[in-house]
Amino acid sequence: MTLRKTSSTPVPTKGVPAVAIDAVDVRFRTKKRDVTALSEVSLDVRMGEFVALVGPSGCGKSTLLKLVAGLLAPSAGEVRLQGERVRGPRHDIGYVFQRAALLEWRSARRNILLQAEMRRMPAEAARARADELIAMTGLQGFEDAYPHELSGGMQQRVALCRALLHEPPVLLMDEPFGALDALTREQMNVELHRIWRETGTTVLLVTHSIAEAVYLADRVVVMSPRPGTIREVIEVGLPAEREYGETMARPEFASATGRVRGLLGSAGEGG
Incomplete structure (x- = not known):
């Protein structure tokens, strides 16, 4: 099933990255010391691309997502979404966390439609969109x-539907x-990859699983320990349509996962 595109979907400017991170630093001040979380990070994510971020705990992966979402301001450098500088919280993106964070007193459908209520989306269009996502x-x-x-x-599927309701x-x-x-x-990896292909949404994923990163992404960004920098960006080189078991056996998958493990310095890092 292919989701229909509505007039509310932003029309990207040709040639402009979906996400542009330019020479970004993030520094925090604690009572005892100054901490540099990210240093000189630059990355362009193309429209419709799936990019995965991997790296040691504390290297700033989640901090990068907060920068893109406008939940955190860089200490230096800038972040742009579709050519527009991020200057505060962005309401046009979708965000999925480790925990589904569903409201216990609302059904699955009503949890999905919570997004529509908060955004004051037209009720009929929101219900139709929810039905499409529920089916997908x-x-x-x-x-x-x-x-x-x-x-x-299933809870994470509901959270994913909620994040995609407004066609971010x-x-x-x-x-x-x-x-x-x-x-x-594994099942959710397969579902996410299929949904990404069908919707065409640009995805930026943080994960500690090397296998997950390589299976899902077009490119894998490998980060260094704090202060986080980009050590290497790896082109995965896998076919667009990826059957899980067959993909795991492909030489491209072995090559990419081996390269990521080598960069992280631990063959056992991330699965």
């Missing part, structure tokens, strides 16, 4: 279920499947 993510039959009646994977040009994902068991995580 395999939630039919669970629309009226409450969070405690849903598995962890950029979707930020911060370890969205980190709390799931291994089998459910």
